[in-house]
Amino acid sequence: MSRVHTVCPVTSPQNPWQQGGYPQSGTPSGGFPQQYPQYPRQNPFAAPPVSAHEMGAVRRPMTIEIAFWIAVVVPLLATVLSVVSYLLLQGVVNDAIGSAGSGSTEIDAQISSVANGVMLFFFIVLTIIYLVLTALWILFGFKMRVGRNWARITLTVFASVWALSGVVGLIQGGTMTTTGSLGDLEVPGSYYAMAYAQSGLGLVAMAVFITLVFLKPSNWFFQAANRH
Secondary structure (H helix, E strand, O other): OOOOOOOOOOOOOOOOOOOOOOOOOOOOOOOOOOOOOOOOOOOOOOOOOOOHHHHHOOOOOHHHHHHHHHHHHHHHHHHHHHHHHHHHHHHHHHHHHHHHHHHOOHHHHHHHHHHHHHHHHHHHHHHHHHHHHHHHHHHHHHHHHOOOHHHHHHHHHHHHHHHHHHHHHHHHOOOOOOOOOOOOOOOOHHHHHHHHHHHHHHHHHHHHHHHHHOOHHHHHHHHHHHOO
């Protein structure tokens, strides 16, 4: 006579469900019971994904930011100083014309008036050149700011020429605003101070600009920008 062994299910306080079984509301595949909510596996506190465009963006170093503002502000300031220098010189010439008209012949007064007109013509031409160069500086400055290496090279050439003219202006005691010899006219010291300030500003600013755009962070920036 054979004995029939009955296997009783084993339960424990940690696992109240019978081994090999599942609750009536569960599923045979071992999933969560229907009364339990399904939670997403994604971390709700995680940062949003970074787009491919942001991943490819090149961070601009501070050296380029400073060089950019030099390219924008210094040409505008030089134009303003040029106008102020002309106004100071114009006052001296007007005083000379007035003196010539009161104590000299009519021919001398006419000659002084023609000289004043010639100086005004040269001032207008130089001002137009200043404005065109300022516009180019600002335009190429924006191109350089976004990583265009050709803009850096072009502005470096401009800066070298400007620095050289600043050295010449400091040596001669004048700038490009001087249109010629003033003869025996007594030029006020404020004009020479303005001329030295304009030449010194150009020399120092352009030396700083050239140094900034060729430092290591700037070189890395342009190399990374050319790869994108």
